[in-house]
Amino acid sequence: MGMALVMQDRRSSKRLALQVPVDINGGRPGMTRDISATGMLFYSDQAFAVGDQITVAFRLGQNEERSTGTVVRSDAQQTAVRFDRPSSLAAN
Numbered sequence: 293m294g295m296a297l298v299m300q301d302r303r304s305s306k307r308l309a310l311q312v313p314v315d316i317n318g319g320r321p322g323m324t325r326d327i328s329a330t331g332m333l334f335y336s337d338q339a340f341a342v343g344d345q346i347t348v349a350f351r352l353g354q355n356e357e358r359s360t361g362t363v364v365r366s367d368a369q370q371t372a373v374r375f376d377r378p379s380s381l382a383a384n
């Protein structure tokens with residue numbers, strides 16, 4: 293008898309698949325894969341450690357956002373960060 297695995301999305305905010313340049317810690321370039329009001333996933337040549345506190349700056353349209361957050365997942369090419377405060381730009 294087979295068993296079905298149902299994954300529940302625990303995210304509290306909708307993710308937007310947006311590729312926009314991101315500035316990490318005031319000088320390291322990256323590119324977002326997706327953004328939500330509570331965090332983002334970005335590509336970068338630099339790996340970050342889980343638990344690192346980072347600052348990211350990005351533009352959506354004419355508006356610029358600067359957010360601080362905690363790295364929650366990272367590998368050699370992409371990093372997921374949870375914002376300390378929800379992003380007003382990504383929530384819209």
